[in-house]
Structures are given as structure tokens and as C-alpha cells.
Amino acid sequence: xxxxxxxxxxxxxxxxxxxxxxxxxxxxxxxxxxxxxxxxxxxxxxxxxxxxxxxxxxxxxxxxxxxxxxxxxxxxxxxxxxxxxxxxxxxxxxxxxxxxxxxxxxxxxxxxxxxxxxxxxxxxxxxxxxxxxxxxxxxxxxxxxxxxxxxxxxxxxxxxxxxxxxxxxxxxxxxxxxxxxxxxxxxxxxxxxxxxxxxxxxxxxxxxxxxxxxxxxxxxxxxxxxxxxxxxxxxxxxxxxxxxxxxxxxxxxxxxxxxxxxxxxxxxxxxxxxxxxxxxxxxxxxxxxxxxxxxxxxxxxxxxxxx
Amino acid sequence: xxxxxxxxxxxxxxxxxxxxxxxxxxxxxxxxxxxxxxxxxxxxxxxxxxxxxxxxxxxxxxxxxxxxxxxxxxxxxxxxxxxxxxxxxxxxxxxxxxxxxxxxxxxxxxxxxxxxxxxxxxxxxxxxxxxxxxxxxxxxxxxxxxxxxxxxxxxxxxxxxxxxxxxxxxxxxxxxxxxxxxxxxxxxxxxxxxxxxxxxxxxxxxxxxxxxxxxxxxxxxxxxxxxxxxxxxxxxxxxxxxxxxxxxxxxxxxxxxxxxxxxxxxxxxxxxxxxxxxxxxxxxxxxxxxxxxxxxxxxxxxxxxxx
Ligand SMILES: NC(=O)c1ccc[n+]([C@@H]2O[C@H](COP(=O)([O-])OP(=O)(O)OC[C@H]3O[C@@H](n4cnc5c(N)ncnc54)[C@H](O)[C@@H]3O)[C@@H](O)[C@H]2O)c1
Ligand SMILES: NC(=O)c1ccc[n+]([C@@H]2O[C@H](COP(=O)([O-])OP(=O)(O)OC[C@H]3O[C@@H](n4cnc5c(N)ncnc54)[C@H](O)[C@@H]3O)[C@@H](O)[C@H]2O)c1
Ligand SMILES: O=c1ccn([C@@H]2O[C@H](COP(=O)(O)OP(=O)(O)O)[C@@H](O)[C@H]2O)c(=O)[nH]1
Ligand SMILES: O=c1ccn([C@@H]2O[C@H](COP(=O)(O)OP(=O)(O)O)[C@@H](O)[C@H]2O)c(=O)[nH]1
Ligand SMILES: O=c1ccn([C@@H]2O[C@H](COP(=O)(O)OP(=O)(O)O)[C@@H](O)[C@H]2O)c(=O)[nH]1
Ligand SMILES: O=c1ccn([C@@H]2O[C@H](COP(=O)(O)OP(=O)(O)O)[C@@H](O)[C@H]2O)c(=O)[nH]1
Numbered sequence: 001x002x003x004x005x006x007x008x009x010x011x012x013x014x015x016x017x018x019x020x021x022x023x024x025x026x027x028x029x030x031x032x033x034x035x036x037x038x039x040x041x042x043x044x045x046x047x048x049x050x051x052x053x054x055x056x057x058x059x060x061x062x063x064x065x066x067x068x069x070x071x072x073x074x075x076x077x078x079x080x081x082x083x084x085x086x087x088x089x090x091x092x093x094x095x096x097x098x099x100x101x102x103x104x105x106x107x108x109x110x111x112x113x114x115x116x117x118x119x120x121x122x123x124x125x126x127x128x129x130x131x132x133x134x135x136x137x138x139x140x141x142x143x144x145x146x147x148x149x150x151x152x153x154x155x156x157x158x159x160x161x162x163x164x165x166x167x168x169x170x171x172x173x174x175x176x177x178x179x180x181x182x183x184x185x186x187x188x189x190x191x192x193x194x195x196x197x198x199x200x201x202x203x204x205x206x207x208x209x210x211x212x213x214x215x216x217x218x219x220x221x222x223x224x225x226x227x228x229x230x231x232x233x234x235x236x237x238x239x240x241x242x243x244x245x246x247x248x249x250x251x252x253x254x255x256x257x258x259x260x261x262x263x264x265x266x267x268x269x270x271x272x273x274x275x276x277x278x279x280x281x282x283x284x285x286x287x288x289x290x291x292x293x294x295x296x297x298x299x300x301x302x303x304x305x306x307x
Numbered sequence: 308x309x310x311x312x313x314x315x316x317x318x319x320x321x322x323x324x325x326x327x328x329x330x331x332x333x334x335x336x337x338x339x340x341x342x343x344x345x346x347x348x349x350x351x352x353x354x355x356x357x358x359x360x361x362x363x364x365x366x367x368x369x370x371x372x373x374x375x376x377x378x379x380x381x382x383x384x385x386x387x388x389x390x391x392x393x394x395x396x397x398x399x400x401x402x403x404x405x406x407x408x409x410x411x412x413x414x415x416x417x418x419x420x421x422x423x424x425x426x427x428x429x430x431x432x433x434x435x436x437x438x439x440x441x442x443x444x445x446x447x448x449x450x451x452x453x454x455x456x457x458x459x460x461x462x463x464x465x466x467x468x469x470x471x472x473x474x475x476x477x478x479x480x481x482x483x484x485x486x487x488x489x490x491x492x493x494x495x496x497x498x499x500x501x502x503x504x505x506x507x508x509x510x511x512x513x514x515x516x517x518x519x520x521x522x523x524x525x526x527x528x529x530x531x532x533x534x535x536x537x538x539x540x541x542x543x544x545x546x547x548x549x550x551x552x553x554x555x556x557x558x559x560x561x562x563x564x565x566x567x568x569x570x571x572x573x574x575x576x577x578x579x580x581x582x583x584x585x586x587x588x589x590x591x592x593x594x595x596x597x598x599x600x601x602x603x604x605x606x607x608x609x610x611x612x613x614x
Contacts, residue, residue: 083463084459084462084463085456085459085460085463085464088403088452088455088456088459089403092399092400092403092452093399093400093403096395096396096399096400116439118434127425127436127437127438127439128436128437128439129434129435129436130434130435131434132423132434132435132451132452132454132455133454133455133458133533133534137455137458137459138455138459141448141451141452141455142452142455144439144448144451144452145395145399145439145448145449145451145452147439147440148395148439148440148444148445148448148449149392149395151440151444152391152392152395152444152445153392155391156390156391156392157392226440227440
């Protein structure tokens with residue numbers, strides 16, 4: 001049993017990670033400012049003796065725990081572009097604050113992103129090619145420098161760090177207003193609204209179900225301090241994806257083409273050989289269609305609750 | 308007459324900029340924590356009614372002035388690698404603090420760097436390709452995210468920003484222990500010690516004299532808010548450079564080949580068409596040999612003072 005903090009633990013990925021770690025019998029403290037996260041995502045644990053929920057902004061310091069899963073950061077483009085200054089502060093000051101882990105000897109896992117690369121597919125040695133001053137920069141450069149900070153604290157202060165470069169992930173508990181493609185398409189399909197494809201839809205993404213959290217836990221407890229890609233190498237165009245979701249929902253929605261988003265990466269796909277070899281991890285437990293069906297079920301229940 | 312703050316104003320570039328702006332009749336406040344800067348570099352202005360010198364670390368907030376030249380940051384590889392965490396804090400927290408310029412409506416010029424590119428030559432539209440977790444990352448990623456912060460404050464808070472991407476610069480007042488190539492070679496040549504070439508010496512750099520500060524002032528007072536390269540396009544190998552300095556000093560020093568530095572950029576050269584066209588600036592006033600001779604004079608006087 002470990003004493004574990006999860007920043008961003010009331011969010012999409014964080015709440016699934018909370019479930020897994022609580023189920024494994026650990027003491028879990030969720031640290032979240034509820035910007036995109038919700039108490040509901042973890043409320044089934046409230047009252048459990050191993051669980052604590054703290055309303056706290058990582059831009060302010062905090063001193064706790066054996067292990068810190070540092071997920072706190074807006075993750076969806078509309079969310080991180082809503083207040084780019086706050087996104088930068090969360091990823092810079094917020095990460096520096098969590099690295100004060102050195103004071104308590106905790107190990108920190110940073111939820112980094114495929115966005116640090118810009119160009120795909122890549123293995124973990126690629127340095128990246130991203131726009132430092134474009135609309136996505138608050139997130140991309142925020143995460144890049146957060147990685148730099150982790151390794152500076154590792155080398156200079158002996159803090160134990162783990163860096164997960166997470167690729168596109170979907171599942172239940174994504175926020176209804178999240179704005180990322182999977183929740184958008186599912187909600188649109190369920191409501192009979194047009195599926196909004198930005199650009200031609202020929203850009204690709206590779207989507208993993210949120211059982212990703214198993215990979216995070218394996219990485220945290222491994223001795224791999226260098227960055228590790230976690231994702232599903234199965235690559236699809238956004239248009240294929242729109243069609244797939246339409247057919248799984250059995251929806252009559254149209255597909256609507258909207259203007260391309262600025263600096264939208266044209267291709268994204270993980271090279272996960274390192275995760276396979278070093279962690280024995282692969283995203284095989286929940287295949288794409290099964291994951292999508294679970295997520296469709298989740299959102300249709302959410303819509304019923306709302307109505 | 309403007310009220311101007313220069314962070315890092317007691318350093319190499321900053322002290323020359325101080326001279327120029329004082330000579331132009333402005334009120335100048337130098338803000339420096341004296342990490343690599345020295346009071347001596349600006350002491351000829353102490354007592355002048357338009358001059359103020361503040362011992363202040365930019366990692367703490369400060370509220371001042373019409374214009375802020377934000378130069379505070381270790382700049383030489385040995386200096387910025389001495390304490391990577393501090394370098395990251397100076398460039399992230401330090402830049403955020405200076406962008407509170409929004410509170411007083413000041414305009415901020417960031418002394419950014421050619422290092423944001425990694426691969427050369429490039430114009431200002433190139434996104435860059437640098438190692439986010441290597442030994443140079445605390446500086447490269449620190450400066451990249453500092454640029455991101457500037458543009459986030461510009462778009463979101465209306466702060467007026469200017470971003471100078473400065474290329475290798477040399478001249479008087481470089482610290483004797485600075486560790487960058489020009490001061491190293493000159494001091495070695497003057498003292499009859501071997502000139503230390505890292506690697507084969509076939510890597511290139513393009514060196515400008517510190518009259519660069521004219522470019523900084525032109526940029527600050529222009530209406531160009533996008534990044535501008537400032538440098539001398541005259542590119543030389545480090546070995547050519549060692550030979551040139553040896554001959555200008557008329558030194559009997561040997562040339563000694565040492566191991567290559569990790570992640571050392573193999574080529575660097577500015578594309579300065581934008582500065583020429585938009586600012587009417589070119590680094591022509593002091594040609595390379597003349598600049599080197601002035602710098603050699605400076606260091607030989609420094610050595611005499613020491614003896
Ligand atoms: N889901 C993906 O596809 C994906 C891909 C790559 C990386 N990631 C990373 O995984 C992490 C979680 O992403 P997610 O998809 O669960 O998004 P999310 O928006 O659901 O979760 C982010 C959580 O962080 C919290 N938060 C934001 N700023 C905070 C602050 N300053 N202080 C405290 N809490 C704060 C939010 O309230 C929310 O609960 C993020 O760091 C994200 O960058 C996710
Ligand atoms: N000289 C070059 O070739 C070159 C090239 C590209 C960019 N730049 C940039 O120009 C600026 C000046 O470089 P330089 O060559 O004069 O180096 P320098 O080391 O001589 O000057 C840096 C100055 O900043 C001060 N400083 C450092 N950290 C500080 C902090 N936390 N608070 C307050 N002051 C602090 C130092 O004491 C010093 O006076 C730097 O931002 C550097 O990144 C220089
Ligand atoms: O993680 C967060 C928390 C808040 N906000 C939004 O940012 C704005 C300012 O929030 P706060 O005062 O916490 O941040 P500041 O910019 O003052 O540091 C508000 O509109 C919040 O909704 C945000 O974008 N991300
Ligand atoms: O309603 C939407 C939302 C997103 N996208 C596209 O889907 C891809 C994935 O976008 P998302 O916002 O999910 O995350 P990203 O991978 O870009 O960070 C991008 O090419 C978007 O332009 C889309 O076509 N329609
Ligand atoms: O701009 C600076 C100022 C200080 N230091 C060095 O960093 C260490 C700690 O300095 P400080 O306490 O100011 O920084 P902290 O890391 O605590 O924020 C000391 O060895 C200083 O010599 C540095 O590298 N850069
Ligand atoms: O004593 C020295 C110092 C530097 N260099 C090389 O000179 C170039 C310029 O190094 P500097 O530290 O001046 O700055 P950089 O341009 O790398 O930031 C690099 O290729 C260094 O490896 C060298 O050969 N000998």
C-alpha cells in the first residue's frame with residue numbers, strides 16, 4: 001500500500017486512475033481545482049477511509065504522499081485555449097510546485113503528451129517539431145518544459161520521475177463540453193446533430209481506451225525514468241472515425257465539414273515498442289469498437305439524466 | 308524620454324544596452340541578481356540622476372516602467388547548466404513576473420535566442436527542433452516557453468511584446484569565466500594556453516559584435532510584435548575562429564581538441580532578411596576583426612588589472 005496523490009484526479013483520465021488505485025488498496029488523495037474535472041467523477045469513493053478529495057490549484061504549493069500522478073492540466077484544445085496564460089501557469093508553476101516532491105521524497109509521474117512531438121509516428125528519442133508561438137503552444141510548450149523540469153529535478157535533486165507521453169484517449173467521464181473529437185462525435189450522433197469534421201477529415205489520430213491507466217500504474221512502479229509513449233498504434237482518419245461512430249450509434253446524423261483548425265497536426269500515431277518491451281504493456285484489453293460502445297452507453301445515460 | 312527597465316542589465320549584453328539607452332537620455336533601471344553580472348559593468352552610471360541599479364531576482368515580482376528589456380537569464384552553457392532548475396525558474400517564473408507589465412501598461416522585449424531553432428539557417432517562421440530533455444533543455448525550452456508566455460499575454464491581456472531571437476554575440480564585459488567560445492579563445496590566446504576546441508571544430512557559428520544592442524532598441528521601438536532574428540550571417544567553423552583569434556592576438560598557443568559537447572548544434576547562422584526589411588538593421592557597423600580586436604584589448608586590460 002502506497003500513499004498516492006493524483007493531481008487532476010477528478011478529470012477524465014484521473015478519475016479512472018483513481019478507480020484502479022483505490023481498487024488496488026492504496027491511499028489516494030485527489031487534488032483538483034475542478035476546472036474541467038467534476039466531483040461526480042469520483043464521488044463513489046467519498047467516505048471511503050482510503051480516499052481524500054482536495055480542492056486545490058496546483059499553481060499553489062502542496063506537500064504530500066509517496067507517489068504523485070501529476071495530471072492537472074486542461075487537456076482538450078478548447079479548454080487549454082480558453083485561458084492560455086492559466087494553462088502555461090498550470091504546466092510551469094504547477095509542475096515546479098509538484099516537484100517539491102523532493103521535500104518528501106515522493107516519486108512523480110508526469111502526464112505528458114504526444115503533442116511534444118508534433119510530427120508522427122516517432123519513438124521516444126525524437127526531439128519534436130512544434131510551433132512555439134501558435135495557438136496550441138500554451139499546451140505543447142507547457143508540457144515540453146514540464147518534462148525539462150522533471151529531468152532537471154531528477155538530475156539535480158534526485159527526485160524520482162516518470163514521464164508518460166500519452167496519446168489520444170477516450171472513455172466514460174469525458175466532460176460533455178470537453179470538445180475533443182470522440183465526445184463531440186458521440187454526442188452529435190446521439191442527438192441527431194451533424195458530426196463536425198474540421199478540415200477534410202483526412203488527418204489521422206490513433207485512439208486508445210482509457211484502460212491506458214494500467215500503463216500509467218505500470219510505468220510509475222517500473223524503474224524506467226526516461227519518457228515512454230502510451231497509446232494505441234491503430235491509426236484512422238477523422239472521417240473514418242466519424243463514419244464508425246455514426247454506424248455504432250446507428251445515427252442518421254449528417255457529416256458536416258468545417259474549416260480546418262490552425263496548426264492541426266496532420267498525422268498522429270504512437271510507436272509503442274518501448275512500452276511493450278520495458279513495461280510489458282499493450283492497449284489490447286479493450287478493442288476500439290468495444291471501447292466506443294462503452295463510451296456511447298455512458299454518454300447516452302448522461303443525456304437521459306440531463307433530460 | 309522613456310522609463311526603461313533592463314533585467315540582466317549588469318551582464319554582458321545588458322550593460323552595453325544600458326550605455327546606449329543612458330546616452331540616448333532615458334531613465335534606466337537595471338534589475339539584476341548578479342549571478343553572472345557585475346556592478347563594475349555599469350558602475351560608470353552610478354550617481355547619474357537618470358540611473359538606478361536594483362539587486363533583484365526576477366523570480367520575485369516587480370512592478371515598474373514604460374519599457375522592460377527582459378534579458379535576465381544565464382546565457383552561456385556552463386552558466387545555465389550550473390543550476391538547471393534555477394535557469395528554468397528564471398525563464399518561466401521570471402518571465403511571468405515581468406509580464407505583469409500588464410499592470411502598468413509597459414512594453415516588454417524578451418531577449419530570446421537562436422537556440423529556439425536548433426537547426427540552421429532558418430527564418431522566423433521555422434518551428435524548431437530541439438531536445439526537450441537534454442543538457443541544453445533548461446535554456447532552450449525555457450526560452451521557447453518564455454516566448455509562448457509573451458504571446459499568450461499579448462493576445463489575452465493586450466501586453467505589448469517584442470521578441471528578439473539573438474544569435475551568438477561577443478564584445479567587452481563578457482565575464483572572464485563566461486565559458487563561451489570567444490572569451491575562452493581570447494583569454495587562452497592572451498595567456499599562451501592551448502585554445503580548447505570541442506569536437507573537430509567543424510561545427511559553425513556566426514558571431515556578431517555587441518552593437519547588436521542597436522537592433523534591440525530599434526525592435527523595441529518598432530511596431531513588429533512577431534519574433535525577429537538579430538545576428539551576423541557571416542558563418543565560420545569554430546576551428547577557423549580559433550585560428551583567426553590566434554593570429555589577431557599574435558599568440559603561440561596550440562590548438563587542443565577536446566571531446567565534443569553533448570547535443571552541440573552543428574551549424575548556426577541567422578537569416579536576417581526580416582530585420583533588414585522591417586527594422587532597417589544590419590550588423591555592419593563593426594566588422595568581425597575590428598570587434599575581435601576591441602574585445603582582445605578589453606581582455607588584455609582585464610588580465611593586467613588582475614596581475
Ligand atoms: N485524454 C487524452 O487524450 C490525453 C492525451 C495526452 C495527455 N493527456 C494528459 O492527461 C491529463 C489528464 O487529461 P484528461 O483527458 O483527463 O483531461 P481532463 O480535462 O478531464 O482532466 C484534467 C483535470 O485537471 C484538473 N486541473 C486543471 N488545471 C488544474 C489546476 N491548475 N490545479 C488542479 N487541477 C487542475 C481539471 O479540473 C481536471 O479534473 C492531462 O495532463 C493531459 O494533458 C491526456
Ligand atoms: N550573448 C549572446 O550570444 C546571446 C545570444 C542569445 C541570447 N542571449 C540572451 O541575452 C541575454 C543576456 O545575455 P548575456 O550574454 O549578456 O549574458 P550574461 O550572463 O552576461 O547576462 C545575464 C544577466 O542576467 C542576470 N541574471 C541571471 N539570472 C537572473 C535572475 N534570476 N534575476 C535577475 N538577474 C538575473 C545575470 O546576473 C547577468 O547580469 C540573456 O537572456 C541571453 O539568453 C545572449
Ligand atoms: O485550471 C484553470 C482554472 C481556471 N481557469 C479559468 O481562468 C480564469 C482565471 O482563473 P484564476 O483566477 O484561477 O487564474 P489566474 O489567471 O488569475 O492565475 C477563470 O476564468 C477560470 O475559469 C482556467 O482556465 N484553468
Ligand atoms: O468536433 C471535432 C473535434 C475535433 N476534430 C478533429 O479531430 C482531431 C483530434 O482533435 P482533438 O481535439 O480530439 O485532439 P487533438 O488530437 O487535436 O489534441 C483533430 O484533427 C481535430 O481537428 C474534428 O474534426 N471535429
Ligand atoms: O540566477 C541565478 C542565481 C543563483 N544561482 C545559483 O543557484 C543556487 C541557488 O540559488 P537560489 O537560492 O537563488 O535559487 P533556488 O534554486 O532556491 O530558487 C546558488 O548556488 C546560486 O549560485 C543560479 O544558478 N542562477
Ligand atoms: O572553449 C570552447 C567553448 C566553446 N566551444 C564550441 O564553440 C561553439 C560555441 O559555443 P558557445 O559556448 O560559445 O555557445 P553556443 O553557441 O553553443 O550556445 C560550440 O560548438 C562549442 O562546442 C569550443 O570549441 N571551445
